[in-house]
């Protein structure tokens with residue numbers, strides 16, 4: 001390895017605290033290059049994990065101009081953590097690239113897709129609140145309930161049927177009505193590079209939840225925000241965050257095995273944030289095994305090696321065609337090994353697979369609700 005550069009990161013000083021991670025990648029023989037869904041879909045050296053980290057490193061030192069061609073690759077990442085998993089150093093690429101996004105935004109650059117997310121965020125948050133207000137499920141929701149469910153904006157707005165399944169299932173599993181958190185966790189702002197706005201949004205959600213005794217989170221992206229990103233910023237919630245699918249797994253004997261289980265494969269897809277983000281691999285498999293009466297079918301790449309749907313990290317906003325290619329690749333892998341139904345546990349993956357797949361794609365919340373008599 002060459003000797004790392006000792007100069008200060010004068011051009012993007014916000015990246016100084018990530019120097020170690022940036023140096024590891026910049027002076028590395030790129031052992032992770034085949035792991036990245038983005039550079040696999042769009043084979044350019046600058047889009048490999050090494051390329052993206054090196055560009056951030058050289059930008060931080062002022063060695064390359066902070067223009068779109070050098071800045072935008074920081075957004076060419078779904079946050080899937082596949083590179084970290086295949087790296088000998090377990091180097092933290094996702095959080096470093098998110099920090100690079102914030103540093104680059106503070107330096108005055110941002111791809112159009114990310115700027116749009118920030119500009120439209122207030123409207124997005126308002127629409128999410130309206131969508132959540134429409135999601136009443138008979139007897140399951142009570143505003144002053146001690147337990148709150150954080151659904152996630154994509155579930156609330158784009159997959160309301162699955163959101164209702166999760167509301168019904170959570171209330172049934174706990175034996176009590178629940179309230180629905182109305183504020184977005186702010187993750188889109190973090191991924192866009194709007195660090196201060198992310199903090200402000202996190203504080204809004206923190207204030208909304210301050211009297212709650214129990215907190216369940218459905219979307220794994222929100223769960224990572226609440227369990228990982230909030231503590232890093234010193235934002236403490238009033239209670240520990242529990243993940244919906246783990247709640248279901250803890251009560252697995254309450255789920256009734258389903259009649260009319262399909263003969264065709266029912267294949268579980270590991271969402272990156274649930275798997276590599278939170279280390280949750282067993283709970284969804286336990287639940288599906290109970291409901292199916294057999295182990296769920298698997299992708300060739302599964303668990304820690306599970307392959308990304310292309311839907312994370314704002315990639316559908318910043319590089320929509322690449323995001324679609326990644327999703328199509330997953331669907332063709334599924335078809336090559338026998339097709340059937342895909343079950344995932346993440347609204348963004350659900351939406352991206354549904355846009356591509358010929359066969360049904362379902363969310364684990366729907367299966368859990370069925371097992372509880374929905």
Ligand code: SF4
Pocket residue numbers: 024025026028029030031032033049050053083084086087088089090091093
């Ligand atoms: S993530 Fe690890 S293997 Fe990949 S370029 Fe960085 S240091 Fe090298």
Ligand code: SF4
Pocket residue numbers: 035036037038039048049052076077078079080081082083084093094
């Ligand atoms: S986190 Fe995923 S998308 Fe991002 S650089 Fe690593 S492998 Fe590529």
